Amino acid sequence: MDASPDSLAPAVAELVAALPSGVVVATADAVEKYRFDWTHDARAGHPAAVVRAENADHVVATMRWATSHGIPVVPRGAGSGLSGGALAVDGGIVLSTERMRAVEIDAASRVAVVEPGALNVEVKRAAAEHGLWYPPDPSSFEMCSIGGNIATNAGGLCCVKYGVTTDYVLGLDVVLADGTLVTLGGKRVKDVAGLSLLKLFVGSEGTLGVVTRAVLRLVPAQQPPATVVATFPGVAAAADAVIALGRTVRASMVELMDHSSINAVEDHTPMGLNRDAGALLLIQSDAPSAARSDEVAAAVAACEGAGASEVFATDDPAEGELFVRARRLHFTAIEARGHVLPEDVGVPVPQLPALLAAVAEIAIRHDLEIPMVAHAGDGNTHPAIVYPAGDADAERRARLAFDDIMAAAIALGGTITGEHGVGRLKAGSLEAQLGPDVMALNRRVKAALDPHGILNPGSFI
Structure with a gap:
């Protein structure tokens, strides 16, 4: 019309x-x-x-x-x-769905029944009152909504051990394009009746239906973690440490900050990070106390073996949280430096050194600053392309770099998005990853559920 x-x-x-x-x-x-x-x-x-x-x-x-x-x-x-x-x-x-904020905890079933506008942090707080925990942990957990987390299948800092949003969605109420309200799943932990339609909607980015209620699995409260912080002369050595670490330790957090990210955070909010470091690894273990010391020792050994210039370990949760806060400040800090094109590419963990090297080369080739953090333990990186607002040539180079980074990830057997979703910014690169046959299959599913194409048009399918 x-x-x-x-x-x-x-x-x-x-x-x-x-x-x-x-x-x-x-x-x-x-x-x-x-x-x-x-x-x-x-x-x-x-x-x-x-x-x-x-x-x-x-x-x-x-x-x-x-x-x-x-x-x-x-x-x-x-x-x-x-x-x-x-x-x-x-x-x-x-x-x-910002006004749909209800959160109800069923402690006996170990689930949260929530409306989509509830913030991630609100679910965590409600669960904590019952000694329970909702693990998906995006850096924006204090401001992002559960509906958005489900739409993008969000991950976060703890996903290396605890998985991503889809691992905690037991049930959904979804309104389809024609207004039909369907209920999928429920409070049941195991349920294989029919096709797995529930999982189809997690990560569908609002293109197949609108979530109005979610049943989320909760787990016992996390144990206070021990923390290892290691600095390296460069990101390659830090990536080598991540690979070595994965052979021996199931860490609850493995985060990487490169030199530019460290200094962006220090410029924005001084946290006492080493400005001379080429890279920083933040590793946590929440294993039971008997095993925690062994995991910490293994993490220290992996970092030292990869050439860390300094390694620090603490079992003080408050001290460890200071480093976590510094890592979470990354995006806020780089926003203060200019306009940001955020990336979200991932690769198999053994390819992490190659991806980091490719991003560094792309930054040089396009004459741009691209600070990077990464959920390094699962190969999910967040290069952030920064350029001056209003500079048309810099924006042109930034968009070229954006496409080049996605192409580099695909070439390494990776993905154009690990947790942020495809949206409109990456829609043009999706077929390069999926191939024409899988892309056509995506479109057939979309057409079946939204035949008139009215739900979130232009967003990836």
């Missing part, structure tokens, strides 16, 4: 009338803050309205309305995504 504002006004008025007062907003000022995700990508469109759903019935009504009028819908959580997956589209609707 014609997507001009005047032509959409009657349809939007119909939606406003169908939902309670205040749920739908369409004024320019109100809509503006829902156009972008954390990428602030200039290609974001201008939506006709925003639906701030308060329950599943509002989502059902919105999707039925959208299907009847052929109007695109972009589902949105907290807007903290880093792949452009929640960028608004011209003439569409942004469907925000």
Whole structure:
């Protein structure tokens, strides 16, 4: 249909009338803050309205309305995504779940039943009151929503040992494109009845349906960790230590910061990190006390064997948390240096040294600063391409570097995204990784569930 504002006004008025007062907003000022995700990508469109759903019935009504009028819908959580997956589209609707925040803990079943707008940290806090823990741990855990975590299959700092979001999703309520509400899974730990449709929606980035409720598996509270911090002359030696470590230790955290990232954090918030270090490895063990000392000793040995210039170990959780905080500050710190194009490429762990070398070469070739951190224990890296805002030539070089980094990861048997999702920023590179046959299969699944293509159009499929 014609997507001009005047032509959409009657349809939007119909939606406003169908939902309670205040749920739908369409004024320019109100809509503006829902156009972008954390990428602030200039290609974001201008939506006709925003639906701030308060329950599943509002989502059902919105999707039925959208299907009847052929109007695109972009589902949105907290807007903290880093792949452009929640960028608004011209003439569409942004469907925000920010008001759906309920969290209920069933301690006997060891699950959390949550609405999609609940923040990751809110689920963690609620679980902790019952001596339980929700492990998925994105760096943005204090601001990202469970709905967004499910949409991108988010990981985080603890995933090297505890896995990613999909490993903790036992059940979902999902509203399909036509407004049908389906319930998949539940509080059951084991359930193999029918096709595994539940997992199909985890990581689908709002292209197949809108999550309105999730049943999340919880585990006993994490033991206080011991921490090893090692500095290296360069990232290659640190990557070698990661490979050696993986042969002997099941660490609960293995994080890498390169020289640029260390100094960006120190410039932003002085934390006492060694500015001269070529790379830093942050390793934690939460093994039972009897085994923890053995894991720490093995981690120290792996770092020293790979040529670490300094290795520090502590069993003081508070002291270890200071280093974790420094690592979490990376993205905030580099944002202060200019505009950022965030990457999220991963490779098999033995290829980590080659990927780090490739990113360094790309930075030199395009004359850019590309600070890097990595969930090194599982090969998931986050190069961050920084360039001055408003510099058209620098932006051009940044986008070339962005594509080159994805190509380098694919060439090494890796992936264009480990946890942020494909979104709109990486959609052009997806087929290069998947190949035409798998890409066609993705499109067939999309067509079956969203035949009119109204759910998050332009986001990867």
